[in-house]
Amino acid sequence: KVYEDVADLPRLHYDFVIIGGGTAGTVVANRLTENPDVSVLVLEAGVSNDGVLLSEVPFLLNSLLGASVYSWNYTTTPQSGLNGRSIAFPRAYMLGGCSAHNGMVYTRGAADDFDRYANLTGDDGWSWDGIFPYFLKHEGWTAPADNHDTLGEFNPAIHGTDGPISVSLNGFPWPVFEETVIQTTKELPDEFPFNLDMNSGQPLGVSWLQSSIGGGKRSTSVTGYLAPESIWRPNLHVLLHAQVSKLVNITHNRGKPSFGGVEFKFGSSLFVAHASKEIILSAGAIGTPHILLNSGIGAHNTLSALGIPKVVDLPSVGQNAHDHPFFALGWAVNSTQTLESITQNATRAAEGLAQWEASHTGPFVDSGIATHIAWLRLRSDSPAFEVHADPSPGPGAPHLEFLLIPGGGIAGGISTPGVGNFITIGISLSSPVSRGSITINSSDAFAPPLIDPGFLTSMFDLLALRDGVALAQRFVSAPVWDGYLGAMTPDLTGLNDAELLAHIRDNVGQSFHIVGTAAMSARGAPDGVVDPNLQVKGVAGLSVIDAAVVPIVPAAHTQAITYAFAERGADLVKRRWA
Numbered sequence: 001k002v003y004e005d006v007a008d009l010p011r012l013h014y015d016f017v018i019i020g021g022g023t024a025g026t027v028v029a030n031r032l033t034e035n036p037d038v039s040v041l042v043l044e045a046g047v048s049n050d051g052v053l054l055s056e057v058p059f060l061l062n063s064l065l066g067a068s069v070y071s072w073n074y075t076t077t078p079q080s081g082l083n084g085r086s087i088a089f090p091r092a093y094m095l096g097g098c099s100a101h102n103g104m105v106y107t108r109g110a111a112d113d114f115d116r117y118a119n120l121t122g123d124d125g126w127s128w129d130g131i132f133p134y135f136l137k138h139e140g141w142t143a144p145a146d147n148h149d150t151l152g153e154f155n156p157a158i159h160g161t162d163g164p165i166s167v168s169l170n171g172f173p174w175p176v177f178e179e180t181v182i183q184t185t186k187e188l189p190d191e192f193p194f195n196l197d198m199n200s201g202q203p204l205g206v207s208w209l210q211s212s213i214g215g216g217k218r219s220t221s222v223t224g225y226l227a228p229e230s231i232w233r234p235n236l237h238v239l240l241h242a243q244v245s246k247l248v249n250i251t252h253n254r255g256k257p258s259f260g261g262v263e264f265k266f267g268s269s270l271f272v273a274h275a276s277k278e279i280i281l282s283a284g285a286i287g288t289p290h291i292l293l294n295s296g297i298g299a300h301n302t303l304s305a306l307g308i309p310k311v312v313d314l315p316s317v318g319q320n321a322h323d324h325p326f327f328a329l330g331w332a333v334n335s336t337q338t339l340e341s342i343t344q345n346a347t348r349a350a351e352g353l354a355q356w357e358a359s360h361t362g363p364f365v366d367s368g369i370a371t372h373i374a375w376l377r378l379r380s381d382s383p384a385f386e387v388h389a390d391p392s393p394g395p396g397a398p399h400l401e402f403l404l405i406p407g408g409g410i411a412g413g414i415s416t417p418g419v420g421n422f423i424t425i426g427i428s429l430s431s432p433v434s435r436g437s438i439t440i441n442s443s444d445a446f447a448p449p450l451i452d453p454g455f456l457t458s459m460f461d462l463l464a465l466r467d468g469v470a471l472a473q474r475f476v477s478a479p480v481w482d483g484y485l486g487a488m489t490p491d492l493t494g495l496n497d498a499e500l501l502a503h504i505r506d507n508v509g510q511s512f513h514i515v516g517t518a519a520m521s522a523r524g525a526p527d528g529v530v531d532p533n534l535q536v537k538g539v540a541g542l543s544v545i546d547a548a549v550v551p552i553v554p555a556a557h558t559q560a561i562t563y564a565f566a567e568r569g570a571d572l573v574k575r576r577w578a
Ligand SMILES: Cc1cc2nc3c(=O)[nH]c(=O)nc-3n(C[C@H](O)[C@H](O)[C@H](O)COP(=O)(O)OP(=O)(O)OC[C@H]3O[C@@H](n4cnc5c(N)ncnc54)[C@H](O)[C@@H]3O)c2cc1C
Pocket: 019, 020, 021, 022, 023, 024, 025, 043, 044, 045, 046, 065, 090, 091, 092, 093, 094, 095, 096, 097, 098, 099, 101, 102, 103, 104, 105, 106, 107, 242, 243, 244, 245, 282, 283, 284, 285, 287, 288, 291, 511, 512, 513, 514, 546, 547, 548, 556, 557, 558, 559, 560, 562
C-alpha cells in the first residue's frame, strides 16, 4: 500500500528498507515481496505519480520536465568544459522516479558494453548473455497505439512479451520524415545501414525508435511493478514525502560496520525506519552517493573536513560521475508535416489531447523525441583518437548516437528555432571519456549535493562531437533530402574549426544518463563502491541497486539497463536470504 502520511504507516520495523521508490527501487520492492514472509518498506522523498496527466501522456514530456513540483530542481556546478556554464539537471521527484519523468526511449546498449562489465567485475552475470534474460523479464512488448503493420520495424525474437514494462514502436506516423530517413539508409548504406532492431546487442546502424509506452500511455516502474496485484500485498509498504538523510544505528557484524536504521524527514520531523536484514539504496546516481557520504561512507579527508563521523573509507563514493553530452543540429524543412504542426497550432494541440483522452490514439501517444535512432562509430582516422585511445568497449559498440527528430523545439528545449517547420538531429556522445563527481560541502544532510558531471573536460569528447556534426551533415547530404531540407538553423556551416568547437562548448547539454557514482568493481579491487553482488564494500547489510552501480555508461539511454540490473540485483538479494 502507498502511504502519504507517516502517521498511517503501521510500523517502522521491516526486513528490508529500500531508499528511493524510483525505477530500480520499485523493481526490487516487487520482487522481494513475492515472498509473503518478507516485509519491505520503500521510502520515497517525492510526490505521488497517481493521476499525473503530464506523466501519463507521452507527448506532454516538455511540460512535465518544466514542472518543478516533479523534480529535485538541481543545477550543476559551473562546468569548465562548457565555458563555465551551470546547467539545469532534472531528476524525478515522484514515485516511479525517472521512469515516470523521462523521455521513454528504450535502448539496451551493445553486447560489448555488458561484456566489459563482466570483465571489470569478474562476474559473468553482468555480461550480455548474463543480463539478456533480465531484459526479457522486465519487458512486455506491445503493439503500437495505431496498430500499424510493424513487419520490418523490429525483431520480435529478441523482445520479452510478459514483463511489466510495456515497450512499443511509435503509434503516430510522420511519413515524409520517416521515408526520408529510411531512404537515406539505402542511398548511404555503408555509413548509415538499416538495422532491423538496435536492441539485439548489435546496435550499429539506423533503427526504428522503441519507447516504454503501452496503449498510448507511459509505462513506468509504478504502472509495471507497483500495479494493483503487488502494491496491495500486506508485506509491502511505500511511504511518500519521506526524504532520507542518512543511515544510523551502527553495530558490528563479523568485523564490519552495519546500519540498523534509516533516518528520514517527514514534514519537519525526523524518524528512523529499521531493517533487520538489509538496507537497499535505490536513490539513483545523485541520491545514493549523497546518502552514503552523509552516512560517513566516502573519502575520509572530505568527511573529516565537514565533521561527519567516518565509518568506512571508500574514496570512490560519488566519483566517476558521467553522462552522454548532447548537442543538436536543426534545419528548416520544406514540409508542414513536422511536430510544429501540433506544437505551434493550439487548435491541433487541443484536438490531439482530446483524442488521447478519448481513445489513447493520435499524436499524443508518442514522446515526439524521434522516429529513428542511428548508432555510429567514428572513423578510425578520427583526430579524437590522437588525444585518447578508443574508449568504446568493442567494435560492435557505437561512439555516437543520432536522435532523428521530425521537428525542432523538442524535449528539454534542446532546440527551439522559432516559427516554421524543422527537423533535428540530436547528437549524443555514447562513449564519453570525461568524468565528474557528486560531492557534499555541508554536514547538513538535507543540503543539496554538488553535481559536477565533468562535461567535455576531455578533449576526446569535444573532438568526437565535432565529428558527429560532420556525420550529421553527411546524413542529410543523401540525395533524398534534396528539395526537402532547407537552411541549417542556427547555421554553423560558415564557422571555422575554432568557432565550431566554441559553439559546441556553449551549447552542449546533458542526456540525463548519469551513472557510475557508486560503481561496482571486482572483489578486492582498490576502487569501486560495491562488489559484483552489489553489496557496499566494507559494510554489512547494505546494498546499492540503481543506475549508480553502472561503472561505465553504456551506449544507450539508461532505463533499460536500470530495469535489468534491478531485476538481477533483486535475484542476488533473494539468493542471499533464501
Ligand atoms: C529528464 C530525464 C529524461 C530521461 N530520458 C530517458 C529516456 O528517454 N530513456 C532512458 O532509457 N532513460 C532516460 N533517462 C534516464 C533513466 O530514466 C534513468 O537512468 C533511470 O531511470 C535511473 O533509475 P534509478 O532507479 O537509478 O533512479 P531514479 O529513477 O531517479 O530513482 C531514484 C528515486 O529515489 C528518490 N530519492 C532520491 N534521493 C532520496 C532520498 N534522500 N530519500 C528518499 N528518496 C530519494 C528519487 O525521488 C527517485 O524517485 C532520463 C532521465 C531523466 C532525468
